C-alpha cells in the first residue's frame with residue numbers, strides 16, 4: 001500500500017487542521033463535523049490525521065483493543081490479567097462504509113460458530129475496531145438515523161452496548177469521531193450537528209497561488225507517494241510529538257475564573273441552548289492552551305475555541321440563511337472587552353438579497369421587471385396531504401410509509417404479517433445454544449420505507465403576481481411550506497414561470513437552505529406562461545420518478561391562474577395525470593375570475609386560497 005498523504009503537506013484548511021489536532025489531543029471535546037463541498041480534500045485530511053495518532057499498546061489477541069495498563073473489565077475477550085502479553089500497533093482508522101448495517105457497526109453473534117460449536121460467540125463490529133483510534137464517517141448526513149444514534153451514543157459514552165437475540169455485550173469504544181458532509185446533499189438533523197464538539201466549514205482556496213500549490217503537491221504525491229511522504233516525514237513526526245506533549249500537559253492546564261466568565265458571557269450573548277456549549281468551549285480552550293505549550297487558558301484561546309465550537313449551537317431557525325451564525329459569533333466576540341466596537345449595522349431589511357437582485361441587465365423581457373420582493377414573515381402552514389394516497393396514512397407524514405417493502409432495519413418476534421428474517425431466526429436458535437430452529441426462534445423482518453415525499457413548488461412569478469406587494473405574501477407562503485418540508489425531511493424542488501418560459505430554479509434536493517436562498521432571490525414580472533410551468537413540472541417529476549420510484553411527489557402550484565402567454569394550461573394537465581397536487585390560489589382584488597380553482601379541478605387537486613394557508617387562520621377566513 002502506498003504511503004498516505006502527509007498531514008503537514010496539506011495547504012490551507014487551517015481551521016480543519018486545528019480542530020482535528022485538538023480532538024486528537026483531547027477526544028473528550030467530542031468529535032469534528034466537517035462541512036464542505038466535494039473536492040475540498042476532506043477525506044485526505046482525515047486520513048492524514050490517523051497517521052499522526054500515537055502508536056499504542058494493546059493486549060495480544062484481544063479483538064476489542066484493550067489497553068494492557070487498564071484493560072476493560074467487561075471486555076468480551078477478557079478478563080485480561082496484568083501479565084497479559086501486549087503488542088504495539090498503530091491507532092486504528094475505521095472508515096464506516098456507505099450502506100453499513102447495524103450488525104457491521106455494533107457486531108453480531110457469530111452464527112457459524114454458534115451452529116457448529118453451539119457456543120455464544122460474539123463477532124466484534126466497527127465500534128470495537130475503532131476503540132482508541134479514529135472513526136471516520138463520510139457523508140454522515142446520509143447515514144440512516146438509527147445508525148447515527150448508535151455512533152453518537154457510543155462516542156458520548158465511550159462504550160458500546162449490544163443487546164439482541166438474548167445476547168448482551170458491552171465493551172469500551174472510545175474513539176475520535178470525524179464526520180464529513182456535503183451541505184448540498186441535505187442538512188443533517190440539528191440534533192446530530194449539536195452532538196459533534198467542533199464543526200468546521202471548508203472551501204477550496206480562492207487565491208491562485210494556494211490553488212496552484214495544492215495541485216503541485218498532489219501531482220508530486222501521485223507520481224511518487226512514498227518519496228513524497230518521506231520528504232514530509234520529519235514535519236509529521238514533530239506534529240505527532242506535539243500531540244503527545246499536549247496530551248501530557250493537558251491535565252495540568254488551568255482555566256482561570258476570568259476566562260471561565262468570559263466563556264459564560266460569550267455563550268449567553270450568542271444565545272446557545274443549555275450548558276453543553278460552555279463545556280465544549282472550555283475543553284477546547286484548555287486543549288488549545290496545551291497545544292500552544294501554555295499552563296493557563298488565555299483570552300485568545302477562548303476566542304479560538306468559540307470559533308470552532310459555537311457557530312452551530314445557536315438557537316436558530318433551521319432555514320436561516322447560512323453564514324448568519326459566523327457573522328453573529330464574530331459580532332459577539334468583538335463585543336468582548338478585547339476589541340473596539342464594531343461598525344454599526346446598516347438599518348432596516350435583514351432579508352437575504354441575491355447579488356443579482358439589483359441589476360436587471362440580463363433579464364429577459366425587461367418590461368414590467370419588478371424589484372426583488374423580500375419574503376414576508378413565515379408561519380406554520382396547514383399540512384398539505386397527498387389526497388390520492390392508498391391504504392393507510394402514517395402519523396405526521398404526508399403519505400404512508402412503504403412498510404412492507406422498505407429497507408430491513410431489524411427483526412422482531414413475529415406479528416404474523418412480515419417476512420421471516422433468517423439470520424435473526426438462526427441467531428435466536430443459537431442464543432439458546434441450539435443448532436436446530438424451534439418455532440419460538442422465529443423472527444420476522446422489520447422494514448421502514450422512504451417516508452418522505454418530494455414537494456415540487458411551481459411558482460407563478462409573473463407581473464400579475466407581483467402587483468400590490470403580493471409577491472411578499474407568496475414568498476412567505478412558500479417559505480412556510482419549505483420549512484414544513486424541512487421538518488418532515490421531504491425533498492424539495494422549485495420551478496418558476498414568467499416572461500417567456502419556465503425555470504427550474506431548484507432541482508429536487510434535500511437542501512432546504514438552498515431553496516430559501518433561491519426564493520429570496522426570486523425575481524418577478526412579465527407575462528404568465530402557465531402551461532410552460534406545468535410542462536416543466538411534468539418533466540422534473542418524470543426524471544425524479546426514474547431516480548426514485550418510491551418517493552411520492554406532491555405538486556404545489558402557486559398561482560392566480562391568469563394565463564397570458566403560450567398554450568392553454570388545460571392542455572398540459574394530462575401529462576400530470578396521477579400526480580397529487582395542491583393549488584394555492586393567489587387571486588386577489590375585487591373582481592375574481594376563479595381561474596386557479598378551475599385549474600385545480602382539472603388537476604383533481606384541492607384549491608387553497610393563499611389567505612387560508614396558515615394553520616392558525618384556517619377557519620377564520622373561509623370565503
Ligand SMILES: [Zn+2]
Nearest residue numbers: 062064066075
Ligand atoms: Zn480486551
